[in-house]
Structure formats: C-alpha cells, structure tokens
Amino acid sequence: MICAMRRLWLGGPMCFTAAIVFWLPAIGFHALSGEGFDALAGILLTVACPAVAYAVFKALCGPLPGCSLRTKAAAFLLGIWIWGLPCMMVGATFSGGGFSTRTDPTEFLFMWASFPITTALFATYDGTLFALGGTTLALLVVLIRGASAGTRAAETPM
Numbered sequence: 001m002i003c004a005m006r007r008l009w010l011g012g013p014m015c016f017t018a019a020i021v022f023w024l025p026a027i028g029f030h031a032l033s034g035e036g037f038d039a040l041a042g043i044l045l046t047v048a049c050p051a052v053a054y055a056v057f058k059a060l061c062g063p064l065p066g067c068s069l070r071t072k073a074a075a076f077l078l079g080i081w082i083w084g085l086p087c088m089m090v091g092a093t094f095s096g097g098g099f100s101t102r103t104d105p106t107e108f109l110f111m112w113a114s115f116p117i118t119t120a121l122f123a124t125y126d127g128t129l130f131a132l133g134g135t136t137l138a139l140l141v142v143l144i145r146g147a148s149a150g151t152r153a154a155e156t157p158m
Helices: 002-036 039-061 069-082 084-093 105-113 115-126 129-155
Strands: none
Touching: 002 039, 002 069, 002 084, 002 129, 039 069, 039 129, 069 084, 069 115, 069 129, 084 105, 084 115, 105 115, 115 129
16 A cells, blocks of 8 residues: 555656646747747657656656656656646647637537547657657556566566
C-alpha cells in the first residue's frame, strides 16, 4: 500500500512535468509563428519535442528514489497523452483556433475525456504526430523492457 501511495505521489507531478516538457516546444513554435506555421516547423517539432522530453526524463530518472523506471515511464506516457489536447489547444490559440474560439466547456471536457483519440487526431493537425508517435514507442519500449527485466529478476533464484 505504501509503495502504491508513493507511486501515486510521484506519478501525478511526473505526468504534469511530462506534459509541460513535451508540449512546451510546440506551444512555443506556434506562439512564434502564429498563422505562419509551416512544414519546417513540423520537422523541427518532430525532433524538439522528443529531445526535450528525453533530456528531462533522463534527468529525473536519478533523483527520485523509491520510484522504478517503469513507473516514471508510465507517468511520462500518461502525462503526454492526457495533457495533449489542452496543450495543443493553447498552441492553436496563437493562430486563431483553440481557446480563442468559442468552445463549449462540456464539449471540451468530452474531448479531453476521450484523450486517446483526440490527442492523436489533434497532433495530426498540430505538426506533432511523428513526435508523439516516436516518444510513445520509446516509452513503451522502456515499459516493456522494465517489465521483462522485472519478470526475469523475479524468476532468478537467489
């Protein structure tokens, strides 16, 4: 029970941190380019978003004791996907979309609740689809390798 509480305590802030560090380059690119967002910006985001997320993930892997690499990877993955829609809407606000339009709060909450679909859909138009896909695959590899390493360690006699 204490371990689960510790994971929850560390996982919540980790989710939000992941969202900020992954989506902040996209918000910045949209803020700087406004309506002039082009293919070059999409290519730069494909590199920038995962690179910043990777750097912060590696920096946080050491200083948080009592939290496994799998827990951190799961929190990062969940944070990037759950907070994707609001972050992309903030980015779209600079070009006349997102929160600058009349958005019904219930419609927004419904879209946010269906984040697996809407995050992927909005990332297609946001220019971050390949960044989202690559980061998701990398974090899934960390989760799977961590699970198989944990299974192997549990099966190995002491």
